Amino acid sequence: MSSSVKIRGSKHGISVKLDAKATYDDIKKDMASEFRGAGKFLGDEKLAVSFEGYFLTEEQQDELVNIIHQNCDIHIVCIVDSNPEQDKKFQKSVQETMMEFDASTGQFYKGHLRSGQVLEFEHSVIVIGDVNPGASIISKGNIVILGSLRGTAFAGASGKKNCFIVAMDMQPIQLRIADVFARASDNSKGISEPRIAFVNDENIYIEPLTKSVLNDITL
Amino acid sequence: MGEVIVVTSGKGGVGKTTTTANVGTGLAKLGMKVVLIDTDIGLRNLDVVMGLENRIVYNLVDVIEGNCKINQAFIKVKGYENFYLLPSAQTRDKTSVTPEQMKELTDRLKESFDYVLIDCPAGIEQGFKNAIAGATRALVVTTPEVSAVRDADRIIGLLEANEITKTELVVNRLRIDMVKRGDMLSCEDVLEILSIDLIGVVPDDENIIVSTNNGVPLVGDSSMAGKAYMNICHRILGEEVPYLDLNKKGGFLSKLFKK
Numbered sequence: 001m002s003s004s005v006k007i008r009g010s011k012h013g014i015s016v017k018l019d020a021k022a023t024y025d026d027i028k029k030d031m032a033s034e035f036r037g038a039g040k041f042l043g044d045e046k047l048a049v050s051f052e053g054y055f056l057t058e059e060q061q062d063e064l065v066n067i068i069h070q071n072c073d074i075h076i077v078c079i080v081d082s083n084p085e086q087d088k089k090f091q092k093s094v095q096e097t098m099m100e101f102d103a104s105t106g107q108f109y110k111g112h113l114r115s116g117q118v119l120e121f122e123h124s125v126i127v128i129g130d131v132n133p134g135a136s137i138i139s140k141g142n143i144v145i146l147g148s149l150r151g152t153a154f155a156g157a158s159g160k161k162n163c164f165i166v167a168m169d170m171q172p173i174q175l176r177i178a179d180v181f182a183r184a185s186d187n188s189k190g191i192s193e194p195r196i197a198f199v200n201d202e203n204i205y206i207e208p209l210t211k212s213v214l215n216d217i218t219l
Numbered sequence: 220m221g222e223v224i225v226v227t228s229g230k231g232g233v234g235k236t237t238t239t240a241n242v243g244t245g246l247a248k249l250g251m252k253v254v255l256i257d258t259d260i261g262l263r264n265l266d267v268v269m270g271l272e273n274r275i276v277y278n279l280v281d282v283i284e285g286n287c288k289i290n291q292a293f294i295k296v297k298g299y300e301n302f303y304l305l306p307s308a309q310t311r312d313k314t315s316v317t318p319e320q321m322k323e324l325t326d327r328l329k330e331s332f333d334y335v336l337i338d339c340p341a342g343i344e345q346g347f348k349n350a351i352a353g354a355t356r357a358l359v360v361t362t363p364e365v366s367a368v369r370d371a372d373r374i375i376g377l378l379e380a381n382e383i384t385k386t387e388l389v390v391n392r393l394r395i396d397m398v399k400r401g402d403m404l405s406c407e408d409v410l411e412i413l414s415i416d417l418i419g420v421v422p423d424d425e426n427i428i429v430s431t432n433n434g435v436p437l438v439g440d441s442s443m444a445g446k447a448y449m450n451i452c453h454r455i456l457g458e459e460v461p462y463l464d465l466n467k468k469g470g471f472l473s474k475l476f477k478k
Binding site for chain 1: 369370372373375376377379411412414
């Protein structure tokens with residue numbers, strides 16, 4: 001009996017042809033065996049996938065993606081509806097999904113940001129130096145400042161609310177994470193010890209860098 | 220080959236011109252060949268502080284435009300072998316000079332002088348760009364006030380962007396009694412924000428006002444400010460000089476503190 005699942009790979013994704021007449025259970029079984037075999041060729045690429053020829057609910061699609069992950073090393077980063085310009089779509093989807101991973105990649109910046117200077121980063125950033133009053137640092141991901149933060153910091157600039165800002169000396173004029181703002185209170189002197197700022201319930205909280213806070217961080 | 224030092228601050232009124240006059244005079248007292256250039260075109264002051272106002276015939280703009288020889292515009296300061304002032308023009312504005320022309324001028328002057336000191340106007344516009352064009356070293360003057368420190372920070376950033384990395388800080392008009400009461404930023408507070416090398420602390424001293432009005436810089440005399448400025452001159456020459464004890468008895472500040 002021929003398999004109810006046929007895999008066709010391209011540069012940025014794989015399309016999986018499913019036999020419309022097969023039962024869902026058969027498809028699951030055949031998916032596992034096909035991907036166990038094909039996994040060797042596909043390596044551990046990050047790919048998009050499309051399922052064709054069979055009507056699948058969202059839960060079923062997720063289940064099939066899980067089967068793929070269990071049986072080979074490839075990472076399915078997104079599921080694409082099948083259509084003629086598939087490869088282009090695959091490519092775009094993979095790139096867009098990868099963009100969202102920015103918070104977990106980052107770069108170092110050495111130097112002081114002085115009044116009037118603005119630095120923008122596509123990724124997370126670690127500043128070795130101070131951010132002075134009148135200076136701004138903007139990142140689509142997280143911001144870690146191994147010095148004093150006395151200016152403005154804006155993390156999650158593309159809208160990610162789970163981004164955070166860490167400073168060894170937290171005395172910002174203003175903080176912004178995604179679309180949530182916070183400003184220094186008018187009479188407090190700021191806190192000269194390591195702190196982390198994060199968003200919870202549409203509010204920015206500034207807390208000491210304790211183990212339990214660090215455990216709650218998601219990238 | 221001499222050094223071109225720009226004295227700058229961003230904010231006005233913190234003591235750029237006073238510092239230029241005193242540091243320049245101090246370096247001349249130490250036997251250096253010094254020329255002061257006032258680049259505050261339209262708002263010239265340095266000649267007044269130096270007591271040379273009545274001797275101005277030609278000025279910086281005349282030199283740049285070729286109306287006179289550079290030696291004709293130089294005003295020799297009384298009592299020194301090699302100490303000159305190149306005054307600024309009062310009837311023109313900052314756009315009369317370009318940064319390229321200033322660089323050409325200072326490059327020429329540093330061949331025959333040990334120190335070319337440039338008094339920079341307040342602000343970060345054309346006048347500032349002219350003043351820093353030929354400089355290789357900068358003295359950033361600030362007072363212990365949040366606004367002055369903020370502007371100094373901006374200036375330091377701009378100096379870095381223009382590749383002037385030898386930047387040193389003068390904290391001017393410090394009042395130790397106010398610092399002790401917690402009413403004024405301390406020198407350490409200022410340094411923590413600006414994170415550059417300190418080259419001198421000048422206490423707030425009413426003798427400065429007297430000396431400015433008389434047109435005789437007080438550098439090197441027995442007043443606190445005079446000593447502080449002399450120490451800055453020594454440090455510019457690369458000598459290690461301990462910082463003044465601003466609490467010393469008998470000084471103007473401690474009298475004030477006793478009240």
